[in-house]
Amino acid sequence: AQTVTQSQPEMSVQEAETVTLSCTYDTSESDYYLFWYKQPPSRQMILVIRQEAYKQQNATENRFSVNFQKAAKSFSLKISDSQLGDAAMYFCAYRSLYNTDKLIFGTGTRLQVFP
Amino acid sequence: DAGVIQSPRHEVTEMGQEVTLRCKPISGHDYLFWYRQTMMRGLELLIYFNNNVPIDDSGMPEDRFSAKMPNASFSTLKIQPSEPRDSAVYFCASSLTSTGVDGYTFGSGTRLTVV
Numbered sequence A: 001a002q003t004v005t006q007s008q009p010e011m012s013v014q015e016a017e018t019v020t021l022s023c024t025y026d027t028s029e030s031d032y033y034l035f036w037y038k039q040p041p042s043r044q045m046i047l048v049i050r051q052e053a054y055k056q057q058n059a060t061e062n063r064f065s066v067n068f069q070k071a072a073k074s075f076s077l078k079i080s081d082s083q084l085g086d087a088a089m090y091f092c093a094y095r096s097l098y099n100t101d102k103l104i105f106g107t108g109t110r111l112q113v114f115p
Numbered sequence B: 001d002a003g004v005i006q007s008p009r010h011e012v013t014e015m016g017q018e019v020t021l022r023c024k025p026i027s028g029h030d031y032l033f034w035y036r037q038t039m040m041r042g043l044e045l046l047i048y049f050n051n052n053v054p055i056d057d058s059g060m061p062e063d064r065f066s067a068k069m070p071n072a073s074f075s076t077l078k079i080q081p082s083e084p085r086d087s088a089v090y091f092c093a094s095s096l097t098s099t100g101v102d103g104y105t106f107g108s109g110t111r112l113t114v115v
Helices: none
Strands: A003-005 A010-014 A019-021 A024-026 A032-039 A046-052 A064-069 A074-079 A088-096 A103-105 A109-114 B005-007 B010-013 B019-024 B031-038 B042-050 B053-056 B065-071 B074-079 B088-095 B110-114
Touching: A003 A088, A003 A103, A010 A019, A019 A109, A024 A074, A032 A064, A032 A074, A046 A064, A046 A074, A074 A088, A103 B042, B005 B088, B010 B019, B019 B088, B019 B110, B031 B074, B042 B065, B042 B074, B053 B065, B074 B088
Parallel strands: A010 A109, B010 B110
Antiparallel strands: A003 A024, A019 A074, A032 A046, A032 A088, A064 A074, A088 A103, A088 A109, B005 B019, B019 B074, B031 B042, B031 B088, B042 B053, B065 B074, B088 B110
């Protein structure tokens, strides 16, 4: 069974600085999808960025980018030019290409942004 | 589209009472998921439907929990009788494609408190 691990329960960053959130996963599959979701205090789960495992190029969405290391089964999220509105819980998630129904989440990382 | 709509947003009930949580998925989405989020256990998948048919309910904690999807635009999660340990945020999410690339779209959740 696949698992997703986020080893950083909490992280903090100063406004305008860069922060990287870590995520590792375990799978025997070769094709899959990876996601980062943001959950602000409003508790709405918001999709931040996605990565298809068959793509070597790292996904980028404005200030958010990932470092996808397939061999190491690592999928970190980099937030550049951090803003106060980035403060939230961030969840890494895995979705199989073959059994595409379930989204498996990590335990989350709480990000604080200081002015 | 208004997104995934959940009601109520908050629910406070007494132990032993029946609780019904409601979800309206995004029109056209053929997958619907119910998740429970707690501090201790994170995000747990309770049950999911494909084309209104329950596919996997292995995450439903006990017989006190039941879920239905009578049509493509409505689903309910019922707890009867409720217990204090059921207190959590319950999320509904829907997905359009079975290929996995889109992740899920989540509702805003229902915060359930059982006293």
